[in-house]
Amino acid sequence: MMIPILMYHQIGQPSPRGTYLRGATVHPRRFANQMRLLKMLGYTGVSMKDALPYLRGEKQGKVVAITFDDGYVNVLENALPILLKHGFTANYMVSGLQDNGWAQAKGALPSELMNADQMRQWHAAGLEVGSHTIDHVYMTKVGKEEGVRQLRESKAVLENITQDEVQSFCYPFGDQSLEVREWVREAGYSNATATFRGLAHAGDDMFALPRVSILRSTHLFNFWQKCCTPREEKKRQRKG
């Protein structure tokens, strides 16, 4: 059983040419076409929590997990209506920040992150809220004490907002190690996504799941190849 876990960041109009991370913003029309294609092919879009039984081999079916890193307001505004239209759920990952300051430092345009009310709106629509630390830190660089605090506090804050269990985590910058994975497990999460490329398999380490990155430049044919054909699988095997 192989499951594509899609990794999106922003859904909106692209920043001007040459802007840092311009490629990480997918146009709403392109996102709509991607979701429509998945629906036509018989896939159901699910959150990480809902993907777990498939990853554990307990359930069979054509599912694709959809994740949005960082929790941008434009995901709530542009992606949520499209997801709901197809009956898809998804995950979004948030940090305790108001905007993407960590990326602005490198030249990205400012982009707002969801506030507590907006998170509740996302959650109330039946979608999952996951954690992405409090401050969008490099988990292997902050040391154990701070790393564990980032995991536990973000979980507690989000659980307080949603009044629901937060069980999915996503490593900022994809930065993780065997030790960090253990902290995530100990903090009470059930899964964590990284940025390795490829489809997720039953039997993978649930705390370092690979994903399929969808960018502004990912055309529909390319999207289909990445999600629904063994192409990503071959890449994964080559990299070992």
Ligand SMILES: [Zn+2]
């Ligand atoms: Zn991030």
